[in-house]
Amino acid sequence: MCAETTDTTEKLDYKSTLNLPKTEFPMRAGLPKREPAWLQRWEEIGVYDRLREKEGRESFVLHDGPPYANGNLHIGHALNKTIKDMIVRSHQMMGFDSRYVPGWDCHGLPIEWKIEEQYRQKGRNKDEVPINEFRAECRQFADHWVGVQREEFKRLGVTGNWDKPYLTMDFHAERVIAEEFMKFLMNGTLYQGSKPVMWSPVEQTALAEAEVEYHDKESFTIWVKFKAMINETTPPVEGDVGQLQALSDLDGAYVVIWTTTPWTMPSNKAVVYGSDISYGLYEITGRPEECWARIGDRYLLADSMAADVLGRARLDETMYRRLRDVTAEELSHLRLRHPLASAEGSNGEWDDIRDFRAAEFVTDTEGTGFVHCAPSHGMEEYELYRDLGMLQQVITYNVTDEGMFREDLPFFGGTYILNRKGKEGDANTAVINKLAEVGGLLARGKIKHSYPHSWRSKAPVIYRNTPQWFAAIDKPVGDGQDMHGTTIRERALTEIDNVNWTPKSGRNRLHSMMQARPDWVLSRQRAWGVPLTCFTKKGTPPTDDDFLLRNEEVNARIVEAFEAEGADAWYEEGAKERFLGNVVNPNDYDQVMDILDVWFDSGSTHAFTLRDRADGTEDGIADVYMEGTDQHRGWFHSSLLQSVGTTGRAPYRNVVTHGFTLDAKGMKMSKSIGNTIVPEKIVQQYGADILRLWVAQTDYTADQRIGDEILKGVADSYRRLRNTMRYMLGSLNDFTEADRMDPGQMPELERWVLHRLAELDADVRARYARFDFQGVWQAVFTFATLDLSAFYFDIRKDALYCDGDTVARRSARSVLDLLFHRLTTWLAPILVFTMEEVWLERFPKAGSSVHLQDFPETPEAWLAPDLAEKWSDVRAVRRVVTAALEVQRTEKVIGASLEAAPVVYVADDALRAALAGLPFEDLCITSQIAVSGDAAPEGAFALPEVPGVAVVFAKAQGEKCARCWKILPDVGAHSVPGVCARCDTAIG
Template sequence: MTEQRDYKDTVFLPRTDFPMKAGLPQKEPGILARWEEQGLYRKLREERAGRETFVLHDGPPYANGDMHIGHALNHVLKDMVVRTQTLLGKDAPYVPGWDCHGLPIEWKVEEQYRKKKRNKDEVPPAEFRAECRAYAQHWVDTQREQLKRLGINGDWDNPYLTMDFEAEATIVAELMKFAEAGNLYRGAKPVMWSPVEKTALAEAEVEYEDITSTQIDVAFEIVESPIPELVGAHAVIWTTTPWTIPVNQALAYGPEIEYGIYRVVDQPRAVWTGPSEDSIVDQKLDGLREATKDDPAIGRRILIAANLVDAFKQRLSETRPYDVLLQLEQEITSSDLEGTVARHPMHHLGGFFAEPRPLLAGDFVTTDSGTGLVHMAPDHGEDDFALCKANGLTPRFVVEADGRYRDDWLWLGGDDERRMSVINPKFNAPDGPICSDLREAGALLSASADYRHSYPHSWRSKAKVIYRCTPQWFVPMGKPLAPSDPHSARATSPSGGGSGYDNPPPLGEVAAAPAADGGGATLRSTALAEIERVRFVPEKGRNRIGAMVEGRPDWVLSRQRAWGVPITLFVDRKTGEYLADPAVNARIVEAVRAKGVDAWTEEAAADLLGPDYDPADYERVTDILDVWFDSGCTHAFVLESGRWPELRWPADLYLEGSDQHRGWFQSSLLEACATRGRAPYDAVLTHGFTMASDGKKMSKSLGNTVDPNKVMQQYGADIIRLWALSVDFTEDHRIGDEILKGVADQYRKLRNTFRYMLGALQGFDSETEGVDPAEMPELERYVLGELHALDATLRRAIADFDFNEYTRALVDFANEDLSAFFFDIRKDSLYCDGEGDLRRRAYRTTLDILFHALVRYAAPVLVFTAEEVWTTRFPDRGSVHLLELSPMPESWVDPALAERFGKLRDLREQVMEAIEPLRREKVIRSGLEAAVTVPAAAVPEGFGDADLAELFITASVARGQGEGVTVTRTDDNKCGRCWRLLPEVSEDGALCGRCAGVIAQLDDAA
């Protein structure tokens, strides 16, 4: 045997400086700094100027804390939209923004005050608002840097803030459009109210949590009825809000419910053990009879629904030492109850409580629970308000802003010990003042603090909310839009009610929404029509927001706080009309543009009203606007103002979490429909919520939150981005350590794909080495066809906003079509073919095409890594994010070739599975030592045995007549350079014909 030569230096191995270890946490900040230095966002705007535009309008996050994982997901999705549209060649600007007004910020500033023992009410309003503004600005600056760290490309130096004077002026101008068109009124009706925060709340500001309440059954004596048997009986109501009994004004029954008059009797219950001598039994019975003497239920005739008798008996029996029975005395139909009148249990107090309590038919009364009779408190319920109003009963405004009854109220008022907030559990407890007084009056039939149910809470203070009837400003949902005479609009407010809502209007005077008369499109109908037109992704969002708009009450605009845009209206003290003078409104808007919300002061009233109006004749409204109205106007001051000329109205897309169907999506829709007649967007994309890895809701108390800032410190921003774009974000999804490790592993595979291509393309010159695809081997032409198919898939995913599909398709192509198939097969050609060989040049040409496509495809997902990949190969060609996709040549599409290779790949999988047991048993070390026999019928037409051996990376392939694949170890010798085992190699270490020729060329060149 001759001495063998070392051929290691003759193999063309990939060479690149691109490191296998990413080091993203250390590398990404430097890339960010380079983008800022280059002015990447502005450069992109310049290069895309004049192109077709795509406008995603950013929904403003709230400026009151660090970025959380929901922020990260949301902004990565927005960035993905903008970058993929940019990739398609469009001009897709991104202007970030923040919501800066409202109770959350005000609440935080108040918390700081409380820690310092300061009283907010003693601080000048302008000073307090300045502190709120500073607090908001701090968190804007903090969140901005955190979001930039995610690689979000946007106009960060020029974001929009709802507290900018220009924005505040635009919000005021939008409000004036409502006022001048008559689409605004002041009326009194129950709204959700937070006694802790002392303000009305919108549905979007409320969350529901399970609580345990006191449930009570209360008897109202019937004093008048067309049915004589009813007089003297007691109508029994059931409620879980005992605190509303002091403002009861009526009882409601169901028009289709069957009732009955029942006699309540006691039944002894065995409550002892031992001998049952008659004397002991008699003694126990005597004790029970004594217990029933003061029982307000026993012996009483009551009116309740027939099919709720058993549940009622159980409630009464659970609170007594004996069982309760109900004996039917007379069946009563609901129609018999018309004209029946009861009296309040506290009628002996006189005044309001001595007034009759009529029984009224209410369609909302059901027999799901309770007694089939519902007590009506129009101050504290929507159904109560509507039914009582229809029957001439008006709210009394007796519960103040802090949730306590007025000092002058006959029951519970003026007694500091008993005058607690109505949300105080002690106030509603079975031994609290309400129940104690009802018990003393003989009206409390049962009371137990064990009723579990869902109840609304303020999502800021976490305190329970109540329905409270107060004068508020509303936008009517059912009134025809744009009346012919907008200046006739009235603020149908309670006389003298003003905006100091703790000074209620005279009893009995209350206003409601203007009647929907005259026909024409209403705000509700306009919004519903737009919901049908707008595209929703996913589609179920259409039904979600549609149902909310269909059933929502009038929009409550007013809030009783300090930090926000004021409701800049003057109301005539005599007529109750609000002033809708365009000249006055223009002065107000300009004043706010110059000084912000601090321009709306009593001192400025005369200047704002001008010479035509006497300030003494007008009340200046001091409420502020619902913060959802602020954010609902962002389309006006961002898309229409001209401050960002690259933007336009309407937006192509709004993108937020699914909770915004009742929040920003809806407030923007309603605002734009009322002022412009259409939605401010053409499509709405929603994402679900991020849950912990076990599927539970994230909570600091549970310790299962994931901080994106810490994730970036450990893994890098590209890992968060890859996670966000890999999950099905349209549904609730998960994140956790194990999930992130899996994403990091997926990232490493993608990174290694790029690393391999960079190494394999080292020194490639398309001018001298490039091969026309038409002249390439079939394998290269097949891969180019697969790239064409991938391009179509990704473009379709961009159009569908299906980024999960986009990322999955990209990853699968890189891993399965390239790394595990194409690269695996062609590495032999890359390493060992001659540099001028057509097959090797075709492979490198294909790699170059793949590189240019894949780095573009990956750029919106892995923004930092794609930049690193691109600049590693082309350090002088600018940023990868300035590139765009080019159309794939249709000549690459060859369905017949794709079908043949598809069948071949299926067969290849069978071969690899058959080889694996021999490799595990160390019969062979790799497929290169395998002699394979495959079923002849399974081989697609056009492939020779040598082709199959090359494609399967085996020593040889033969065709057999059997159905399965068989594998043995080859007897051929191994080439000393390419390591293939071939019949032509005379002995191990000798060269095959191909390698001998390449070595000869290299030796000649040397």
């Protein structure tokens, strides 16, 4: 190219001769508006189904823990489903046939409660509605919310078999749930028992531990006096008059108990003490005016608690004295009277002598050192008297389903522990007042403590003895198989150690729960669910072998009906005769009408999803279960119990758990506080990819925080990555296979990039394999921003823009192509929409999608550890140079690094030789550079972390090339005016 010159030479414009990036990829993402179009495109081209057509792949299945179908999604749902989606997509791209069947939990109290609320608003009585009509309304309600939630999940970019999800209310699912229940019936672990269970008076049903949450509650607290008497039928030591006399001072003394549930006092049957606790006998010597203690009263108390207890009674240390030690042996020869014994109008209800014995669960760190026992309302007491064979003597039935004392209970009949709204009833006050009236109280007060509440109604619950159906977890399972143990507990504890837990603490949590858990309460006293499909023989005690009908023909009739009609068949008129007729006499049996705990429903999902579906697994075991950490006592727990009870093994190989989502201040989200964040609003403001990136950036194994400032930070990281991808797209605009360079012919800089790619490929795959998405993102993002944008791209920008058809430019573009295929696929499981946009910008043909790709195989030959070590040293020297130039730029000595020609003093001979073989001026983006082995002059710039390297600044000599802007001595000496030799060749 030549140009005429005149005295008024025009400045020549060489921009058109540069290889500037060309791309339509926008700087601004516009995700909220553009994401729905990609969703529609994936549906149109059938991405999920096309992936299933890939043959010869090893199966990988994540089994979905079913969300509940009763409302819009919250941020916890978004976190949960996004993590699942990243697991599914990443394993697909690592070469698996990675399948995901979304599921929903459709039965249970929350839905039933909603329909009841609608009835109450209309003045309609649920009990007057035919049960299957009511159940139909519950089904319709659940179906509506399944549809709503499905679209909300899809909007988050979650892939899966959305057209054929699993629902626990599908007829086949209801059939299998009943079938799985009947396996417990047939293997002998099912029994009916009457024991204390957590009971919701508001919802009038038993609750499992997983259905309970703990909140602070203010409760009444009382210190109650039980009068002691010497048990004359068992004297201490026969003939030992001295010991008999020593016990005389205990006769008429009071054993004091403390309780935060005064309403349980009418059901008291015993008091227990600790055999290794130090007890004393205390006498009252003085009293204030308002005090229930009387001078001369003697009290038996644990020494460690005596001062506190007597202080509660308004007695200071001058008003009582300790008479002597009292041994456990002496206590064993006492008997007690209930404080309401012989009270006028009690009709003898509490006149029986109360049992008094030692128990292991008694402590002297709280209360009085004695524990009041109402085995109908406390599990420890129940188990104590069960093991003693004394349940018949101590079980009461004083509290009704509504949380009311039975009408005929003296003094308290008809009073409520909790009212229908879950608020404090009048029972506690009635009990306290009566105890005070008869002189049974030593002190009273209130306490704020953590107390169980129903997670649905948010109302407090009570422990209440009521007949329920249980699966015995310590009884040998009669299935004829010794699968890691003969009991459900043994099998479960063994299987826990055959599972991989992420994080590892999940194993310990579930293991400790399984070690300590009681029998599984299977029954609920509600209507919307799968019934306990069993029959009991009339007039037969539950302990008899023939109490439960165990008949395969009857079972077969039930499952056949459920498959065709669903569980509604159980409630149809004449159902008992239909199922029992011609097998046994229907009149001899009662049909059980309780429904199954919904945790049994969800615990059985592995059977009708993994085992029965074509897109399930061959062995019925999932590769992954992934839910929140609360599911150690929920779905992980019930699934394990159900599966080991019926198959002897766990239904999962990996269990992954995430923490809870908190607001930006670390507070739990609550509608009442007003700090909830709805996924839909994040998607509308930022786009689903920003929400997904927030998930990837967090350590999901712990609790996570989210808020506006946090999301703005996420969006900033996204923009930086987007710019990296945009740069690559622009530089690869017209790249073809003809431009590709063989790695062996590439410069060292490109081979270093390939080495990093090979390292990163192994790291990314390993992290995806162990579900470490935060690690994947950090590794890839750090590589993209530091190794690429701030280093490699910065250096190679000159060759890409200004070179002609050189080795350097062709190598750089070849590396950019290799980078493109890896970065887009590595990040596709996280940024599903953005990586699709990036992919389609290069490959826009019909049916194309990044989500149809696998992670490219990366040749091991790219690994070059020696080269990487060398370039680590080179980058360190470069860091000193760039820092030195930044000082000059800050002081406005230069405007750009191309104006510099620094001298670099390198003490190490090997490092200096390495730099001599490289275009070090290009690496430092200077026009010229000199490397010297001389001693650095005083005042030379240095960095303490890079010893043996110093820099002396100098300005570049020559003219500025009008095309590449380097300052070189040869500018203007070529055929093309105003350019350097390299640019002259490129233009020519």
